[in-house]
Amino acid sequence: MNKQPIGFIDSGVGGLTVVIEALRQLPNENIIFLGDQARLPYGPRPASQVRAFTWQMVNFLLAKHIKMLVIACNTATAAALDDLRAKLSIPVVGVILPGSRAALRSTKNGHIGVIATEGTVKSDAYAKAIRSKDSRAKVTSMAQPKFVPVVESNEAHSAVAKKVVAEGLQPMKRLGIDTLVMGCTHYPLLRPLIQNVMGPNVTLIDSGAETVSEVSMLLDYFDLANTDNPNPLREYHTTGSASMFETIASDWMGQAIHADRVTISDLPTDVVTSLPTTVVVASKNAGKVREIAVMFDKLGVAVKSLADFPELPSVQETGATFEENARLKADGYAQALELPVLADDSGLQVDALDGMPGVFSARYAGKGHNDAANNAKLISELSEVPADQRHAHFVSVLALARPGKPDEDLVVRGQVDGMIVGIPQGDNGFGYDPYFYLPAFGKTMAQMTPDEKNQVSHRGDALRKLEARWDGWFKG
Ligand SMILES: O=P(O)(O)OP(=O)(O)OP(=O)(O)OC[C@H]1O[C@@H](n2cnc3c(O)ncnc32)[C@H](O)[C@@H]1O
Numbered sequence: 001m002n003k004q005p006i007g008f009i010d011s012g013v014g015g016l017t018v019v020i021e022a023l024r025q026l027p028n029e030n031i032i033f034l035g036d037q038a039r040l041p042y043g044p045r046p047a048s049q050v051r052a053f054t055w056q057m058v059n060f061l062l063a064k065h066i067k068m069l070v071i072a073c074n075t076a077t078a079a080a081l082d083d084l085r086a087k088l089s090i091p092v093v094g095v096i097l098p099g100s101r102a103a104l105r106s107t108k109n110g111h112i113g114v115i116a117t118e119g120t121v122k123s124d125a126y127a128k129a130i131r132s133k134d135s136r137a138k139v140t141s142m143a144q145p146k147f148v149p150v151v152e153s154n155e156a157h158s159a160v161a162k163k164v165v166a167e168g169l170q171p172m173k174r175l176g177i178d179t180l181v182m183g184c185t186h187y188p189l190l191r192p193l194i195q196n197v198m199g200p201n202v203t204l205i206d207s208g209a210e211t212v213s214e215v216s217m218l219l220d221y222f223d224l225a226n227t228d229n230p231n232p233l234r235e236y237h238t239t240g241s242a243s244m245f246e247t248i249a250s251d252w253m254g255q256a257i258h259a260d261r262v263t264i265s266d267l268p269t270d271v272v273t274s275l276p277t278t279v280v281v282a283s284k285n286a287g288k289v290r291e292i293a294v295m296f297d298k299l300g301v302a303v304k305s306l307a308d309f310p311e312l313p314s315v316q317e318t319g320a321t322f323e324e325n326a327r328l329k330a331d332g333y334a335q336a337l338e339l340p341v342l343a344d345d346s347g348l349q350v351d352a353l354d355g356m357p358g359v360f361s362a363r364y365a366g367k368g369h370n371d372a373a374n375n376a377k378l379i380s381e382l383s384e385v386p387a388d389q390r391h392a393h394f395v396s397v398l399a400l401a402r403p404g405k406p407d408e409d410l411v412v413r414g415q416v417d418g419m420i421v422g423i424p425q426g427d428n429g430f431g432y433d434p435y436f437y438l439p440a441f442g443k444t445m446a447q448m449t450p451d452e453k454n455q456v457s458h459r460g461d462a463l464r465k466l467e468a469r470w471d472g473w474f475k476g
């Protein structure tokens with residue numbers, strides 16, 4: 001379960017058609033909406049400018065820690081979806097593909113009409129998406145530049161709207177289409193008028209509603225759904241007039257809506273780096289990566305490990321302390337990958353062995369070392385030491401590094417105390433776990449479930465310290 005909000009953006013109020021559907025289909029989700037009414041309409045603008053505006057809105061939402069982004073705007077989807085997907089690691093959902101799929105499901109004669117803004121029509125995004133699924137489909141697209149201004153000036157129910165819609169759709173009527181995609185999230189507000197002009201034999205496709213079905217599926221797929229939320233968050237922001245937004249939104253959503261104004265100059269111009277959406281755990285030890293991923297999963301941050309970057313040269317662990325090695329690994333990989341990197345350097349310190357194996361824990365057995373060989377050496381070194389004098393400590397030092405800032409790592413240390421037993425017990429965990437006995441729990445670390453281990457272990461201890469500080473460190 002993930003309690004972070006889902007972010008929705010649109011050029012204006014039109015994207016609320018998607019939000020309304022989200023409220024219906026996903027009532028437990030926290031929702032933040034931003035409409036860029038001050039710079040509306042997006043339709044006639046060059047794609048590069050739409051992309052730049054879209055990024056500003058996205059940055060605003062990233063700073064609010066969204067777990068998924070919905071581009072509730074066809075023009076912005078056509079201009080920016082690929083770019084956003086390439087650079088963000090939260091799932092990004094656009095409106096064009098879901099709308100295209102629905103149109104293909106609906107059409108019987110294979111001729112689909114699309115009405116959209118100039119930008120969307122020019123991009124040919126619907127025709128491309130529809131034909132990529134069915135190359136025989138015939139798609140006729142037409143720009144309707146007057147529809148968005150009618151909706152945004154709260155005229156959707158007026159005689160003006162009726163005239164604009166009737167005139168705009170005349171050429172569409174003669175084509176023999178049986179399905180019409182409302183390829184702009186503003187258009188569903190004009191739905192009765194559009195249906196009236198097109199007649200009962202043409203099925204209207206509301207891309208927004210289809211989009212929410214896709215959102216719902218992705219929430220399940222990425223295990224991001226919020227299943228228990230008695231007081232869901234509903235936040236509405238506009239770069240234009242809050243009262244105008246409130247009037248249209250309240251009328252349309254059938255309830256009083258409160259909106260906040262965000263001035264354009266307050267929209268971040270750079271990609272927000274306050275909290276990353278992906279962290280690379282710089283470890284080749286799968287056991288460690290599994291334990292660390294638990295915390296980031298909870299924070300909604302995607303985790304990659306060195307296994308995802310097989311070409312990367314290894315950083316040598318030449319330090320004399322856990323901290324030195326953790327920093328070497330975190331900094332080395334962060335500079336190479338240009339991503340935030342978390343490294344763990346950890347090990348076992350046995351009092352009777354003067355703190356050995358310590359930083360040599362992974363390679364204690366020397367050449368050809370592995371867990372079994374390391375454990376065998378440990379037991380042989382301790383063969384003369386009585387059971388009640390085998391005090392030992394697991395230590396984990398975590399270093400979090402950002403590219404370009406090697407001197408500013410966030411470093412935390414966790415520890416757990418126990419005893420080394422002569423007979424291994426338990427199959428969980430990794431490394432020295434079957435020999436590390438915790439008297440207070442009456443079992444070894446390898447007899448604990450992953451959850452239990454995380455609650456008592458050196459790494460769990462360090463991760464909790466990291467979690468408490470990492471937000472401030474990133475923003476600082
Ligand atoms: O350096 P990376 O790639 O992260 O993986 P590694 O296994 O080499 O990791 P270290 O250099 O930090 O060495 C830590 C060793 O200490 C041991 N160790 C650390 N944490 C442990 C844990 O939670 N349970 C059991 N053994 C652990 C284990 O043998 C590890 O290989």
Ligand SMILES: [Mg+2]
Pocket residue numbers: 317362
């Ligand atoms: Mg190592």
